[in-house]
Amino acid sequence: MTTLESRTAEHERLMAEHSAHNYHPLPVVVAHARGAWVTDVEGRRYLDCLAGYSALNFGHGHPALLAAAHAQLDRVTLTGRAFGNDRIGPFCAALAALVGKDMVLPMNTGAEAVESGIKVARKWGYEVKGVPPGRARVVVADGGFHGRTTTIVGFSTDPDARGGFGPFTPGFDVVPYGDADALAAAITPDTVAVLLEPVQGEAGVVVPPPGYLAAVRAACTAHRVLFVADEVQSGLGRTGHVLATRAAGVDADVYLLGKALGGGIVPVSAVVADREVLGVLRPGQHGSTFGGNPLACAVGLAVLDLLADTGPEGMLARAARLGAELHARLGDLVGHGVTAVRGTGLWAGVDVDPRAGTGRAVSEALARCGVLVKDTHGPTVRFSPPLVVEPGEIRFAVDALAGVLSRA
Numbered sequence: 178m179t180t181l182e183s184r185t186a187e188h189e190r191l192m193a194e195h196s197a198h199n200y201h202p203l204p205v206v207v208a209h210a211r212g213a214w215v216t217d218v219e220g221r222r223y224l225d226c227l228a229g230y231s232a233l234n235f236g237h238g239h240p241a242l243l244a245a246a247h248a249q250l251d252r253v254t255l256t257g258r259a260f261g262n263d264r265i266g267p268f269c270a271a272l273a274a275l276v277g278k279d280m281v282l283p284m285n286t287g288a289e290a291v292e293s294g295i296k297v298a299r300k301w302g303y304e305v306k307g308v309p310p311g312r313a314r315v316v317v318a319d320g321g322f323h324g325r326t327t328t329i330v331g332f333s334t335d336p337d338a339r340g341g342f343g344p345f346t347p348g349f350d351v352v353p354y355g356d357a358d359a360l361a362a363a364i365t366p367d368t369v370a371v372l373l374e375p376v377q378g379e380a381g382v383v384v385p386p387p388g389y390l391a392a393v394r395a396a397c398t399a400h401r402v403l404f405v406a407d408e409v410q411s412g413l414g415r416t417g418h419v420l421a422t423r424a425a426g427v428d429a430d431v432y433l434l435g436k437a438l439g440g441g442i443v444p445v446s447a448v449v450a451d452r453e454v455l456g457v458l459r460p461g462q463h464g465s466t467f468g469g470n471p472l473a474c475a476v477g478l479a480v481l482d483l484l485a486d487t488g489p490e491g492m493l494a495r496a497a498r499l500g501a502e503l504h505a506r507l508g509d510l511v512g513h514g515v516t517a518v519r520g521t522g523l524w525a526g527v528d529v530d531p532r533a534g535t536g537r538a539v540s541e542a543l544a545r546c547g548v549l550v551k552d553t554h555g556p557t558v559r560f561s562p563p564l565v566v567e568p569g570e571i572r573f574a575v576d577a578l579a580g581v582l583s584r585a
């Protein structure tokens with residue numbers, strides 16, 4: 178007999194026995210979702226304040242995105258790049274226009290966009306900058322997160338991410354995040370790129386000091402190095418802007434996008450840059466079976482449409498307005514179970530006072546109150562609700578956090 182209560186347990190048994198244990202999820206098994214809310218297999222509802230690590234910026238099942246996906250499902254979903262398809266051209270043109278660059282390289286996952294960006298930067302370094310063969314170097318920041326491939330974890334400073342996965346790809350120099358002098362000092366004649374997140378997401382929503390991104394830009398320009406901005410998590414609305422670098426008044430040379438670009442429906446990522454950079458790729462030198470497939474491009478186009486709305490109910494304005502509400506309310510909890518709140522836009526890293534429990538314990542307690550968040554590292558809990566969330570729902574989430582902390 179299947180009782181309601183046994184459904185979560187049944188799922189957890191299957192996962193324990195047959196799924197690799199590379200995650201430690203909260204005990205919530207989602208069966209259905211709409212907008213900012215999910216329903217689990219027991220019928221319990223939760224406000225989703227993680228939003229798929231910002232892959233769900235526009236909420237679950239946004240009607241415009243679903244309509245685009247449904248329409249494309251009935252026409253053509255995959256061609257491979259051996260042929261053209263009638264969605265990839267419009268998608269690349271629209272994304273290039275939104276970002277203000279010439280060209281787009283469509284890929285699938287964020288890690289692939291990062292890998293592709295590294296390949297393009299190295300090739301640019303050899304062919305355009307004139308770095309001697311085999312010598313290209315890339316400067317990266319400690320605490321950064323760029324994905325899980327062997328090259329990427331090789332320059333991670335997180336022991337869990339890299340431990341046991343070597344040997345690693347050479348050619349990376351790690352500098353402290355937020356220290357522009359250290360970054361400039363790490364640049365050598367062989368440096369082809371500086372790769373970093375304009376706001377570090379997985380590190381706990383770490384916003385760099387004012388002027389940092391501009392100083393990175395200046396160092397890159399002075400030494401003819403590509404500024405590669407990994408905006409896989411910070412981009413496409415989360416901060417109230419299309420790009421977090423632009424919000425800081427800075428233009429990178431290469432933008433890496435992902436997560437929200439697929440509207441929470443399909444994986445879509447991209448490298449966006451000018452012709453001088455992306456033009457180094459010629460046929461046969463890079464590719465992806467699924468990159469630029471018509472379903473992905475159709476959904477991506479609908480995402481770009483949502484971002485093009487700069488009106489007061491558009492996603493960017495919502496993120497800015499609701500973000501101010503979120504930060505004001507979270508700020509009131511500092512000294513009451515919270516030691517610090519960081520972030521920008523509808524994106525917050527909340528450091529929980531260790532006496533109130535670990536980030537994990539607080540996340541579990543919040544789930545029992547109907548609010549889904551996830552700890553990042555140790556004491557930090559990230560709030561990144563979908564941009565379609567309502568002000569009253571933000572109050573609900575922060576009140577739930579206050580309640581959990583006051584009971585601790």
Ligand SMILES: *Cc1c(COP(=O)(O)O)cnc(C)c1O
Binds near residue numbers: 287289324378407410
């Ligand atoms: C999530 C993330 C990635 C990796 O994206 P995947 O789709 O998981 O491969 C890369 N960079 C940043 C900044 C991210 O947040």
